[in-house]
Amino acid sequence: xxxxxxxxxxxxxxxxxxxxxxxxxxxxxxxxxxxxxxxxxxxxxxxxxxxxxxxxxxxxxxxxxxxxxxxxxxxxxxxxxxxxxxxxxxxxxxxxxxxxxxxxxxxxxxxxxxxxxxxxxxxxxxxxxxxxxxxxxxxxxxxxxxxxxxxxxxxxxxxxxxxxxxxxxxxxxxxxxxxxxxxxxxxxxxxxxxxxxxxxxxxxxxxxxxxxxxxxxxxxxxxxxxxxxxxxxxxxxxxxxxxxxxxxxxxxxxxxxxxxxxxxxxxxxxxxxxxxxxxxxxxxxxxxxxxxxxxxxxxxxxxxxxxxxxxxxxxxxxxxxxxxxxxxxxxxxxxxxxxxxxxxxxxxxxxxxxxxxxxxxxxxxxxxxxxxxxxxxxxxxxxxxxxxxxxxxxxxxxxxxxxxxxxxxxxxxxxxxxxxxxxxxxxxxxxxxxxxxxxxxxxxxxxxxxxxxxxxxxxxxxxxxxxxxxxxxxxxxxxxxxxxxxxxxxxxxxxxxxxxxxxxxxxxxxxxxxxxxxxxxxxxxxxxxxxxxxxxxxxxxxxxxxxxxxxxxxxxxxxxxxxxxxxxxxxxxxxxxxxxxxxxxxxxxxxxxxxxxxxxxxxxxxxxxxxxxxxxxxxxxxxxxxxxxxxxxxxxxxxxxxxxxxxxxxxxxxxxxxxxxxxxxxxx
Amino acid sequence: xxxxxxxxxxxxxxxxxxxxxxxxxxxxxxxxxxxxxxxxxxxxxxxxxxxxxxxxxxxxxxxxxxxxxxxxxxxxxxxxxxxxxxxxxxxxxxxxxxxxxxxxxxxxxxxxxxxxxxxxxxxxxxxxxxxxxxxxxxxxxxxxxxxxxxxxxxxxxxx
Numbered sequence: 001x002x003x004x005x006x007x008x009x010x011x012x013x014x015x016x017x018x019x020x021x022x023x024x025x026x027x028x029x030x031x032x033x034x035x036x037x038x039x040x041x042x043x044x045x046x047x048x049x050x051x052x053x054x055x056x057x058x059x060x061x062x063x064x065x066x067x068x069x070x071x072x073x074x075x076x077x078x079x080x081x082x083x084x085x086x087x088x089x090x091x092x093x094x095x096x097x098x099x100x101x102x103x104x105x106x107x108x109x110x111x112x113x114x115x116x117x118x119x120x121x122x123x124x125x126x127x128x129x130x131x132x133x134x135x136x137x138x139x140x141x142x143x144x145x146x147x148x149x150x151x152x153x154x155x156x157x158x159x160x161x162x163x164x165x166x167x168x169x170x171x172x173x174x175x176x177x178x179x180x181x182x183x184x185x186x187x188x189x190x191x192x193x194x195x196x197x198x199x200x201x202x203x204x205x206x207x208x209x210x211x212x213x214x215x216x217x218x219x220x221x222x223x224x225x226x227x228x229x230x231x232x233x234x235x236x237x238x239x240x241x242x243x244x245x246x247x248x249x250x251x252x253x254x255x256x257x258x259x260x261x262x263x264x265x266x267x268x269x270x271x272x273x274x275x276x277x278x279x280x281x282x283x284x285x286x287x288x289x290x291x292x293x294x295x296x297x298x299x300x301x302x303x304x305x306x307x308x309x310x311x312x313x314x315x316x317x318x319x320x321x322x323x324x325x326x327x328x329x330x331x332x333x334x335x336x337x338x339x340x341x342x343x344x345x346x347x348x349x350x351x352x353x354x355x356x357x358x359x360x361x362x363x364x365x366x367x368x369x370x371x372x373x374x375x376x377x378x379x380x381x382x383x384x385x386x387x388x389x390x391x392x393x394x395x396x397x398x399x400x401x402x403x404x405x406x407x408x409x410x411x412x413x414x415x416x417x418x419x420x421x422x423x424x425x426x427x428x429x430x431x432x433x434x435x436x437x438x439x440x441x442x443x444x445x446x447x448x449x450x451x452x453x454x455x456x457x458x459x460x461x462x463x464x465x466x467x468x469x470x471x472x473x474x475x476x477x478x479x480x481x482x483x484x485x486x487x488x489x490x491x492x493x494x495x496x497x498x499x500x501x502x503x504x505x506x507x508x509x510x511x512x513x514x515x516x517x518x519x520x521x522x523x524x525x526x527x528x529x530x531x532x533x534x535x536x537x538x539x540x541x542x543x544x545x546x547x548x549x550x551x552x553x554x555x556x557x558x559x560x561x562x563x564x565x566x567x568x569x570x571x572x573x574x575x576x577x578x579x580x581x582x583x584x585x586x587x588x589x590x591x592x593x594x595x596x597x598x599x600x601x602x603x604x605x606x607x608x609x610x611x612x613x614x615x616x617x618x619x620x621x622x623x624x625x626x627x628x629x630x631x632x633x634x635x636x637x638x639x640x641x642x643x644x645x646x647x648x649x650x651x652x653x654x655x656x657x658x659x660x661x662x663x664x665x666x667x668x
Numbered sequence: 669x670x671x672x673x674x675x676x677x678x679x680x681x682x683x684x685x686x687x688x689x690x691x692x693x694x695x696x697x698x699x700x701x702x703x704x705x706x707x708x709x710x711x712x713x714x715x716x717x718x719x720x721x722x723x724x725x726x727x728x729x730x731x732x733x734x735x736x737x738x739x740x741x742x743x744x745x746x747x748x749x750x751x752x753x754x755x756x757x758x759x760x761x762x763x764x765x766x767x768x769x770x771x772x773x774x775x776x777x778x779x780x781x782x783x784x785x786x787x788x789x790x791x792x793x794x795x796x797x798x799x800x801x802x803x804x805x806x807x808x809x810x811x812x813x814x815x816x817x818x819x820x821x822x823x824x825x826x827x
Contacts (some may be wrong), residue, residue, distance in 0.1 A: 095735075352796025460817060576810040586733045593745070608713065625720060627726055631810075633796065634803045 002362030004336040005303040006457065006652075007324050008034070012296050014319035021320060022281050023091075024312050029656035031299035031309070032334055033284040054279040060103040061272045067110055071254070072261035081661070084401035086290040087270070091657075091666040094274040101267055110260065116255050120246055127243045130228060133158075133237045136197040137187045143231035148203065156201040157211065159219040163189070166196040169217040176213070178206050216485065269314075269661035277657050277664060284655045300333050300652065327393045333358040336652035343368040345412035348405075353637055354647035363645045366481055367636050370474050374635055376419025377467070377626035380456075380581035381588060383431035384621045385421035388413055388544040401663070416628075427463075427581070428452040431617055432588020437596055456582050457589075471574030472510065474635070475567065478643030479503050485644060497542020499643075501535045506567055508532030570639045576631050584624045591616030674748060676756030680763035681738035684816070688731025688770035695724025695778025702782035706789040716788050716795050720781045723802045727774035728812040734766045737820050751826055762819035769812030777805040 010032070013021050025031045076085060089097075139157070146156045161169065166186055173182055187197040198219070202210040214221070228235050288297035301309060310322050326332045335355040337347045339362070346368035356362050379385070392414050396402070402410070424430065428448055435441035435448050456463045479499045486495035510530025514520030543560035544553030595613035599605045641647070657664040703717035742749050751759075777797055784798035 021740075349796070361673045460821065572811070573807060575814050576807065579730075579814045579817070583729060583733055583813070586736055587729060589731070590736050623722065623725065623729065626722055630723065630799050630803045631806075634800050637796075637800050638804070 001337065002365065003356060003360065003602065003649075004325060004338040004652075006333045006336065006358065007303050007306050008331070008333075009299045009301045009306065009309070010296060010323040010325070011299070012294060012321040012323070013316075014204065015290070015295060017317050017319050017340075018285070020316050022285055023666065024316055025297075025299070025309075026277070026281050026284075026655050026657065027091075028305070028309050028312060030305040030654055031301050032652055032654045033287050034298040034300060035287040036289045036296075036298070045473055047282050050282045051286065054282060057098075057103055057275045058279065059537050060107045061268055061275065061462060063107055064103070064110065064264070064268045065272070067114060068257065068261040070090055071257045072265040074265070076246045080399075082406060083395065083399040084406075085399060085662075086401075086659075086661065087266075088661045088663045088665065089270060091608065092276070092665055093272075094270060094662075095665065097267065098271060098274055101271060103271065106264060112255075113257060113260075117250065117257075120250050120253065124243065124246045124250065127239050127246065131236065131239045131243065132230075132354075133222060133224065134232050134239065137199065138232060139186075139188055140185055140232050142201075143229060144224060144233055144235060146632050147199065147224055148226045148229060150204065153204055154201060155204050155207060156199050157214060157221060158197070158199050158224060159214060159221045160195040160197050161217060162194060163196050163220040165218045167200055169198070169200075169214065169219065170297070172213055172217065173200070176209075178203075178209065181206050182210060196575060244359075249413055255601055255628060263499050273657075273659035273662050273664065280655060280658060300327075302336055302652075303336075325357070325572065334652040335649035337364060339364050339368075345408045345415055346371055347637065348409050348412055350647075351632060351651060352633075353641065354646055355649040355651050356645070357649040360649070361481070361485055361645070363641060363647075366477065367533060367640060370470075370477075370640065371632050371636055372419040373470070374577060374632040375416040375628050376423040378580040378584075378631050379416070379420040379624055380427060380584050380628075381429045381431065381624075382421045382424030383429075383434060383617070384584070384587075384624070385417040385424055387621060388420070389419040392417070396466045399536075400439055420628075423581070425451040426453040427456050427585070429456075429585045429588065431589075432585060432592050432620075434588070434592055434613075437589070437592035451489070457585060460578060460582060463581065464575060467574045467577035468571055470577065471571045471639070472506070474640055475570055475643065476503050476507065476573070478640045482592065482644030493542070493545070496537050497545070501538030501542060502567070503535070504531045505535030505539060505564065506508070506536055540659050574635065575637055576635075580624070580627055580631055583627070584620065587618065587620045587624070591620060669708055670750055672753045673751035673756030674742065675753065676753060677738060677742060677751065677759035677811065680756075680767070682759030683767040684763040684770075685731040685735040687767040688774065691771035691774030692725050692728035695727070695774035695776075695781070697719060698775070699724060699781035699785060702785040703817075710779075710789065713792065714810060716792070717785055719795075720785050720788070723781050723799075723806065724774045724777040725782040726806065727770035727777070727809045729797050730770050730809055731766055733813065734763055734808065734816050734820070737817065741820060741824070741826065749826060750811045755824065757818070758824045762816055763826055765812040765815040765819070770809045773805055773809040773812075777802045777809075780805050797824075807826035 011021060011025075090430055142156075142271055146154060147158050150156065170184055170186070173179060173184055176182075183201040185199040185201070187199075191198050200210055200214060230238070285295075285297070288295050290296070306324055310324075313320055318414060335358050337349055337350060337355065343365045346364050349358070349367065349371060350362065350364045376385075392410050395410065398435075399455070425448075428451070430444070430448060434442045454462050461587045479502055483495040483499035483503070486499060508528045508531030511520065511524040512532060513528075515522055515525030515528055539560050540553070540557030543556040547553050591613055594616065595609040599609045601608055657666070699721040701719045706713055707717055739745065741759070742751070780802040784801050787801075788795050788798045
């Protein structure tokens with residue numbers, strides 16, 4: 001298994017069956033459109049009308065999502081939706097709904113309501129401003145019409161200025177020649193107000209001088225709307241009445257919008273998926289080539305799915321020709337990964353990195369066992385593993401229609417939890433040292449002790465050794481895979497000089513080191529020395545093989561040998577397996593210790609301890625889970641993949657019903 | 669003066685816990701600013717942003733682990749050992765790798781996380797790669813933790 005074999009399918013069909021063929025192709029969900037040489041928009045002119053129709057509807061839907069969406073509480077949570085809890089429709093049902101729903105009408109009615117709402121809000125804010133002004137000049141004794149129109153002889157001006165300036169204005173007015181012809185009203189001011197509100201009343205004949213005096217003293221003139229003409233008290237009452245009215249209307253409109261949203265949002269959601277499906281379909285058709293009456297569309301189809309597809313398409317009528325061929329040298333087919341049940345969850349990781357190019361090795365199956373092992377060592381706690389597995393089990397039980405992508409991701413953690421449980425059991429970590437820390441764990445102690453092989457807290461060096469050893473195995477395995485691939489392609493020199501040489505060199509040095517320091521039996525020493533020498537020789541030969549000059553040859557060889565430092569770094573990088581596993585164990589133990597300390601509190605000790613221990617472990621699980629995932633992944637991407645994998649493919653992305661809110665099926 | 673050794677040892681442990689915590693706080697803060705910026709445009713990226721923001725948080729825990737190991741070594745959960753000032757200095761020295769490397773690396777990792785958050789705002793599918801880039805920085809925090817642990821367990825002889 002690995003990368004699925006793809007076939008190139010060419011469909012020739014008469015324009016009269018075009019809709020039908022496109023529908024069959026989309027329903028099958030196994031065809032990725034190959035853009036014709038003329039580009040993705042070769043037939044744009046022909047398909048433009050249909051696309052434009054989709055886009056028009058989609059524009060309406062976007063508007064409705066934006067307006068109605070903010071007044072709508074979706075009864076289906078986004079988690080439920082992610083896990084596949086969606087309403088199911090047939091394409092025909094949706095087409096029916098689309099026919100019956102006049103989105104344009106709905107949009108225009110919502111637009112009218114929205115406009116009304118906006119007008120109302122503007123009015124409300126104006127009333128609030130006016131009410132604010134009136135509240136400042138509460139004691140003003142005359143009708144306010146004096147400020148707007150004035151009387152035949154009298155007029156007034158309203159404004160604000162600072163307390164000091166108002167005092168200056170008062171002085172100026174009393175000392176002016178026309179002091180008898182004016183009156184100054186200063187509104188009572190609260191101590192925290194910085195500005196004073198004043199009204200200057202004057203004879204019309206003095207308007208010019210008075211206004212100059214006001215401006216000179218820094219007064220900001222304030223205009224009241226002309227319709228506010230009665231006394232302050234009466235006008236205030238009028239405004240607050242009108243304000244209450246407006247706010248009542250506003251909440252009515254909001255309620256109205258909420259009702260409309262409740263009624264229409266489910267339709268809007270299903271229509272959004274429907275039009276997207278059609279849009280995808282017509283967009284794909286635009287990438288075909290056509291004569292006056294015939295269309296040719298090409299697809300990539302997984303070889304296994306070709307016969308079924310052929311049957312479906314040919315059932316559409318006699319006006320269809322179905323031609324299957326293998327990818328040619330110059331083609332660049334997309335990549336579809338196919339793995340067995342154990343490895344399939346790890347495909348997520350390969351795709352997160354970058355899928356392999358078509359025809360290249362799929363790194364999923366060599367990577368998967370190591371990923372799960374490393375994940376288990378980093379998280380390293382049997383208790384946490386049980387929690388993760390239980391949560392996933394409950395989710396799988398509750399949600400029956402989880403989409404494949406999400407399901408694989410969840411399975412990834414399922415298998416990871418199994419590895420974590422095993423590692424946690426042999427290292428005696430169960431919610432840290434929970435079993436030893438609390439008396440009621442005592443009955444589990446014999447089980448824990450029986451399973452315990454090595455305690456990383458007491459013997460970290462053993463785990464460090466195992467971690468580094470696993471690192472060597474992982475790296476050598478990566479090099480081995482690379483050597484095998486080179487041989488398969490016939491590049492024996494690259495395999496021997498670039499890959500096997502390093503295996504010999506690294507393993508040889510390890511055997512020499514181990515044999516001479518009694519970590520390995522003594523007889524490893526001699527073969528190790530031979531391997532290291534042969535490896536070094538191969539490295540020198542491979543590095544210098546393009547050069548004639550002997551000095552350059554040696555120089556290049558030495559330089560290549562300097563690359564061994566990278567291997568040293570790579571191997572040491574696996575020490576994180578110890579550090580992260582130890583981290584989980586220690587943090588777990590500290591949480592238990594806090595619990596033990598708090599148990600002694602009288603009366604509520606057990607309850608407090610329960611919350612501290614439970615909350616602490618949830619937190620520790622979250623942070624260690626993230627760490628375990630990221631670091632197990634990093635060891636694959638950085639250390640392992642760099643030995644044999646480039647990943648320059650693109651994912652197989654077939655034309656299908658790609659929906660966000662509802663599930664669509666189609667029966668023809 | 670007989671408590672001088674203990675005081676020096678605790679000073680080292682406090683630096684390990686404190687400086688690593690400071691580093692993590694700064695790093696998470698840097699990443700958080702970036703995450704908030706991205707999420708103001710697209711609130712749906714919350715989970716991805718949160719994962720990246722949390723990455724520089726581990727250093728604080730590494731510091732905490734060392735504090736715990738020092739306290740354990742000195743039997744502070746029972747009757748504390750009385751150690752000489754030279755032994756205290758040894759423990760102080762063993763704490764320094766975590767205190768220094770976790771402090772600085774958390775800040776650098778925060779910057780890398782912030783950049784990675786910007787990356788997934790443009791390319792949400794690249795979240796795998798975006799997680800690996802800040803994790804490269806963490807390597808050195810992990811190494812320092814390991815160094816401190818080994819120094820504490822095998823470098824420092826008490827009693």
